[in-house]
Amino acid sequence: MSGSGEREVAAILEECRVLVEDPTYPAVRRWREAHPGGKVLGHFQVYFPEEIPHAAGMLPVKIMGAGSTVQIRKADARIAAFVCSIIRSSLELALTGRLDFLSVFVTPPICDAARNACAVWVRNLPSLNSQVLYLPQNAASPHAAAYLRDEYRRIAGVVEEAVGRPITDDGLRRSIALYNENRRLLRDLYRVKRETPWLLSAVEAYTLVRAGGLMPREEHNVLLRRVLGLLPEREAKRQDKIRVVFEGGYCEQPPLDMLAVIQDACYIVDDDLLIGLRWLTGDVPTDGEPLASLARAYLDGSSYSPVQHDPRKPKPEMLLRRIRESHADAAIVAAPKMCEPGLEDQVNHIRALEAAGIPHLVLEFEEKMTVFEQMRMEVETFAESLLFDFA
Amino acid sequence: MTTKTPTIGSIRNESRRLLEQWWREMAAADHAGRPTAYVFVMGSLGELLRAFDLPVNCPEITSLQTAVRGASLQYLQAAEDSGYSPDICGYVKADVGLHLKDRQHPNGRIPKPALVIATNMCNTYVKWAEIWEQMYGCPVFVLDLPAWRGTRAGAGADGEALRNDRRYVEAQLRDLIALCEDLTGTAFDIDRLREAMAQVNRMAASYHAVLALNQHRPAPFSAIREGITFQGISNLYRGSPEGTRFFELAREEIQDRIRLGMGTLEEKYRLLLAGTTCYAALKRFAEMFEQWGGVFVHSTYMVFAGGGFAPGFAYDLARPIESLAETLLLSAWRGWSMPMFYAQDWLAETVREWSVDGICFHGVKSCRTTSTGLPDVREWLRTRCDIPGLFIQSDLVDPRLWSDAQLKNRIDAFIESLAGRRATAGR
Numbered sequence A: 001m002s003g004s005g006e007r008e009v010a011a012i013l014e015e016c017r018v019l020v021e022d023p024t025y026p027a028v029r030r031w032r033e034a035h036p037g038g039k040v041l042g043h044f045q046v047y048f049p050e051e052i053p054h055a056a057g058m059l060p061v062k063i064m065g066a067g068s069t070v071q072i073r074k075a076d077a078r079i080a081a082f083v084c085s086i087i088r089s090s091l092e093l094a095l096t097g098r099l100d101f102l103s104v105f106v107t108p109p110i111c112d113a114a115r116n117a118c119a120v121w122v123r124n125l126p127s128l129n130s131q132v133l134y135l136p137q138n139a140a141s142p143h144a145a146a147y148l149r150d151e152y153r154r155i156a157g158v159v160e161e162a163v164g165r166p167i168t169d170d171g172l173r174r175s176i177a178l179y180n181e182n183r184r185l186l187r188d189l190y191r192v193k194r195e196t197p198w199l200l201s202a203v204e205a206y207t208l209v210r211a212g213g214l215m216p217r218e219e220h221n222v223l224l225r226r227v228l229g230l231l232p233e234r235e236a237k238r239q240d241k242i243r244v245v246f247e248g249g250y251c252e253q254p255p256l257d258m259l260a261v262i263q264d265a266c267y268i269v270d271d272d273l274l275i276g277l278r279w280l281t282g283d284v285p286t287d288g289e290p291l292a293s294l295a296r297a298y299l300d301g302s303s304y305s306p307v308q309h310d311p312r313k314p315k316p317e318m319l320l321r322r323i324r325e326s327h328a329d330a331a332i333v334a335a336p337k338m339c340e341p342g343l344e345d346q347v348n349h350i351r352a353l354e355a356a357g358i359p360h361l362v363l364e365f366e367e368k369m370t371v372f373e374q375m376r377m378e379v380e381t382f383a384e385s386l387l388f389d390f391a
Numbered sequence B: 001m002t003t004k005t006p007t008i009g010s011i012r013n014e015s016r017r018l019l020e021q022w023w024r025e026m027a028a029a030d031h032a033g034r035p036t037a038y039v040f041v042m043g044s045l046g047e048l049l050r051a052f053d054l055p056v057n058c059p060e061i062t063s064l065q066t067a068v069r070g071a072s073l074q075y076l077q078a079a080e081d082s083g084y085s086p087d088i089c090g091y092v093k094a095d096v097g098l099h100l101k102d103r104q105h106p107n108g109r110i111p112k113p114a115l116v117i118a119t120n121m122c123n124t125y126v127k128w129a130e131i132w133e134q135m136y137g138c139p140v141f142v143l144d145l146p147a148w149r150g151t152r153a154g155a156g157a158d159g160e161a162l163r164n165d166r167r168y169v170e171a172q173l174r175d176l177i178a179l180c181e182d183l184t185g186t187a188f189d190i191d192r193l194r195e196a197m198a199q200v201n202r203m204a205a206s207y208h209a210v211l212a213l214n215q216h217r218p219a220p221f222s223a224i225r226e227g228i229t230f231q232g233i234s235n236l237y238r239g240s241p242e243g244t245r246f247f248e249l250a251r252e253e254i255q256d257r258i259r260l261g262m263g264t265l266e267e268k269y270r271l272l273l274a275g276t277t278c279y280a281a282l283k284r285f286a287e288m289f290e291q292w293g294g295v296f297v298h299s300t301y302m303v304f305a306g307g308g309f310a311p312g313f314a315y316d317l318a319r320p321i322e323s324l325a326e327t328l329l330l331s332a333w334r335g336w337s338m339p340m341f342y343a344q345d346w347l348a349e350t351v352r353e354w355s356v357d358g359i360c361f362h363g364v365k366s367c368r369t370t371s372t373g374l375p376d377v378r379e380w381l382r383t384r385c386d387i388p389g390l391f392i393q394s395d396l397v398d399p400r401l402w403s404d405a406q407l408k409n410r411i412d413a414f415i416e417s418l419a420g421r422r423a424t425a426g427r
Helices: A003-021 A026-034 A051-055 A085-095 A112-124 A144-163 A169-195 A202-211 A217-233 A256-265 A290-300 A315-325 A340-356 A373-390 B010-032 B046-050 B059-068 B072-081 B090-100 B123-136 B159-184 B190-213 B226-236 B241-259 B279-290 B320-341 B344-353 B374-385 B404-425
Strands: A040-044 A059-063 A102-107 A129-132 A242-247 A266-271 A330-336 A360-365 B115-119 B140-143 B269-275 B294-299 B358-364 B389-394
Touching (some): A003 A026, A003 A256, A129 A144, A144 B159, A202 A217, B010 B226, B010 B241, B059 B279, B358 B404
Parallel strands (some): A040 A102
């Protein structure tokens, strides 16, 4: 790659890193300056159909915690001690005015803490419309799609009220097309991770993906297209690293430094990091009834996570498939502290990996952790032992 | 003139008989290999399962009982040794330990699950069900009960959103009925469902009457001692004549206690429990308040885990399935919003109607459903309604999380503050 190409990739990655590490949502504030009176909808993990607010001219953004970038003070007084960090830090952002640009906040009730947290938001932020989007847990039910279409319609009503104008089917179709493009680009990015992981480190790929939840998706598409166009020319040598799948990043996010520790010893060739941005695994049809198409895609054309029950997608088998399809040598099965669904799935995952004879390392993390020496030792030992076995 | 024989003691005797009978039924089902349904207390669908003669196991209750029997730690440790984190719900771990120990409970042996029904009333229900799914390969039916939706959601939905939710719940119930028919080989008989629902209507009426009797001063029962018995019977015997009869008997006994001037103790402070008690220290928890004359006259737990009996609860027996769907949905809505997530209004109203002096908010590590927002609700009620509240933390079943001295200090100080308020108010 030419020096200017490398500089351009570096600049884009730096821009993404700044977005990820700045708890004041700078891209959202820029968008609002460019769109006076523009409304913003925030949504908590894992999945939300951003096409709906986008079609209304709103800016949808992901609320996904604050890592170690904020000191949690106010939220600690409102939430019990044994609740995960992402619930606290997201609330802290809201209570300290960092999310003052939100007109609507939506929480899918992904876990017991998240459902409760929505009520805390309602009590403490009376001027914000905080809604629960109830995504089906009986996902294989023949009635789930019709229900979800109408639930999306309800959320569309909330959005219409916020912006003061109706959402049209054509507008939704245009938004679906934009998001289809975004999801295609993300799939291309993950193809790079799987096929040529030395061209893009785990931290670089992650920041590129995460930025999508923090900026207008049109801009994200431009940025992804540019990086994907430049990557094949990047000068990077393939290294002798084991190929791993990272599982456990569907909700609370591991710190960048934790991913850096892993990437020093391993190629992360696939993962569930921010799986909500890649929840829909194929293109959503742009003909037909848009909300029905989005509902069907959520149920029938989607990935998996600990917070959706779907007998068609047994999670241990889905993990094994992810490992198989990415030609990984091993898995890192992580879970955030205090994460009930993640920690429960971890046990089933470990059993499935043991039964399949796939080497794995179990890690626990917290978004706000800052010390990684112990983890580095564990990861290095794990990777070295495997390299020795493979030799 | 004949004098009615006081019924004092019948709650204790009859509840003991019913619980022992239930354990015998579990052992018999296990011995005979009879298909058994595993259900949860919030949305158990006991009335529907009765129509198929399916015995019902409530794992929350069996987990709770391991703690009451002082045996939970061995089960918790068995689960942790097999990989379950200390941060996971203790009910789940006590149950996993039970299954790892060949389903041998201190009270008897439980059968394997042939069917699991899990509502979304607690997300951990679904994860728990997935563990049995992995262990036994049994079918898991997740019943979605979309409920409280946030800002301006109030105590119930209306309009098209509610109609959508209702359609969905009813359709799922019809699927569940088909699944039960397949599993048992028994054709669904709507009259049997209607019969069980009629029993639930009667049980709910008596249950409410019992709760309301505790508005009396002094309170005729403790919401955390006998309250737990009421919850156990209301769930295990939901839809049965015996369950209905128990609550009619309970109502009579409590009326007799009032007539005879019997309170639970010398009542000085009337308290309300937000959350659950600690079953690993059940007596001790109550004693810490009772030694100061503090009696729990009500609890949120008796509302959300007491069978979903909202005030005025009544199935429309003319259209059983539709009514079951609507009532489940509204119970979930009320169960989530009123005593749990958005509890401040219900708590403030209960403080007024039950003449409560203060609220104990008990957060338990095991249950984020009931505990996550308790500190916030406490703060809300303190600052906006001047209702005193104590926030303490331990667990449902894990004795390692019970810190006796620390809790006693907090509770003593709280009672002292209630005394101070009373003195200041010149009462």
